[in-house]
Amino acid sequence: MNSVKQSFNKSKEPTYLFIISSLILFFCSSLRHGLFQSTAFDLGIFDQSIYLISQGKSPVNTFMDFHILGDHAAWVHYLLAIPYVLFPSVHWLFLIQAFSLSAGVFPTYHLSLDAGLNKRQAQAMMFAYLLYPVIFNGNLFDFHPEVIAVPLLLWAILAARRNQIWIFTGCLVFILGCKAVLSLTVLGLGVWLLFLEKKRTYGAIAMGMGLAWFILSIQWIIPSLSGAEAGAVGRYSYLGDSVLGILGNLILRPQQTLGILFSLDNLGYLVLLFAPVAWGWSRVSFGALVGAFPAISLNLLADYLAQKDLVHQYSLPILPFLIIGLISSLAAGKGLFQQRKSIIIWSLITFACLAKFTHFGGRYLSAIDNLPQTYEAIALVDTKGGVYTTAQISTHLSHREVIRFTNPSRPEEDLEQFDYILLNQRHPGWASDGTFVQQIMDRIAKDGSFDTIYQEQDVFLFTRN
Structure with missing residues (x-):
């Protein structure tokens, strides 16, 4: 009981930052929508489907002409429909997205303190998280349920380190419900926990749940409700026309990936991905990338350029592991900077260079x-x-x-x-x-x-x- 009270008291530190961030993100996404910059793909898809669920109707989306679960097997849409029952408005999605992305400051703060960082460093880590460009950019790009998984991944890691197995398992359940492909991230999380964190039970749970949901969603739910393979399969067509075919060629003919992997597009993407965290990245940080390996691999292997930037949502599952890598580096006394001021300045500079707030003065006024x-x-x-x-x-x-x-x-x-x-x-x-x-x-x-x-x-x- 005392530990719970202590945790609550510590949570007061990032509360103001959470509120301010949520308001900014909500305002920006609402303004973009009001300027007619959001589109049917993807906001219209989710908004129509969630509305239909709230009205007790089958969520067969007419932009795609199949059941919403046939898209990404994201059953979290049924939970998102609850506020629509009270008052149907697309702004619920913007609000939930803003809250979810901002909520990552809480586990980031606690993970930092638990790792031995001082209070000022923990505060700096919250800024490093919020100012990572994909937070702002991903929030602008319509709505995507995987934003909910970002803080949950951090909470799951925190729960594993604190031996809170039920909280850990609950986080994984909701992460998997956000998008089928996140099952691979959960699988990667399990490998990281098992081999690097030495959390055998937690690693086994994550690996088991991730693998089970991957098979269930990709091989049954999505094909049954959409009548086709998972939508993103076409981005890996050079490897095959089905999930199993792609996996088979990755194992048996890895040379087919060389042209895509070793490309200037991928080099540029990796520079973008690591530039905001370069201030604290060190040798001890790389272990955390085991958890991010599935998401990074999917982006590198895709022939779809939107997966190789920080403008779209595809790098969101990677961010929690980048944060863990930074915390590990700071805890070991590594990296270029250890001081809060220097960390925040670096984060502000990369945010100014890579965040798309400038669109409000040009592109969004079209x-x-x-x-x-x-x-x-x-x-x-x-x-x-x-x-x-x-x-x-x-x-x-x-x-x-x-x-x-x-x-x-x-x-x-x-x-x-x-x-x-x-x-x-x-x-x-x-x-x-x-x-x-x-x-x-x-x-x-x-x-x-x-x-x-x-x-x-x-x-x-x-x-x-």
Whole structure:
């Protein structure tokens, strides 16, 4: 009981930082969304599915045309639907994302103190965590349930070191529920705990749970509900067209990976990944990378460039292990800096160089010229009928059973399945273009099944008559 009280009292140290960080992250993601910069992939997918769950309906997502569990087997969506029952709003997802990413300061602080760092160093580690660019950038890029796993990985490590087996196991359960591929990170965590931390029981639990969920989700849940292999398989097509085929070629024909592994893209990615933590990285830090090995390997082996930057969410599972590596280095008296001020300055410099806050002064203002008209048109969509619109506008209208976005590679043959068609000719949206928008408008004019109820500043809203 005394240890619990002591832990609570220590938690007061990062509380203010948690609150400030949560507010900043929530404001930034909400502002980006309000400027029509979020898209159907991925915010619309999650928002529509979670809304349908909250309404007691089957979460068959119409952006992908299959059950949401067929995407990444992320059953945490059912928990995320709870606040939607009270009040359905996409801002719940932004709030949960901001809270989750900011909450990592608590286990970071306790892990630092438990490792023997002084209070000022523990505070510096919280800043190093929050200022790591993928925290800010990942928060901006729509919403992804794996953000919940970031603090949980740190809590799981803390629980293992404190011999709190039930907390450890509970953390793993929720981590696995965030995304199927995190089963590999849990497996890596188990290997690290078993061989480097000498936590046999905890390592065995993590390895067993990770392997079991990987097999169950990848080989049964996802194929059963999507009718196909896991979505990311295409990023490793040079190794095979199935998960088992890819694994087989990695083992039997590793030479096939050489061209991808030893590339300038991967070199640049590794520089980006380690630059924010270079101030404290040392020989003793590398052991922690055993846990991050699956996530790093997936990113290095992919032929998808978004997995090789700190802009998207793919490096989030790596961050907890980078933090552990820094803590280990500081505890051993290694690294370039030991002082709080120097650590924070380095973190601020790399944040300023790699965080995408500058987008708010340029890229995110690209659709501002007819922003009021877009909102006016959205307000006229006053039923839950089917909607056909741009990828960016779709995230503002995804609380319905049928919604699709304009995509020349997947044109809609039957427009009469929709009650509303909302187009922005000036800003056609992600995956679309002005020519395709004009083709849709020509079809509407020729068909005669829709009436124009709004037309201002190249924003058009049609409703089925």
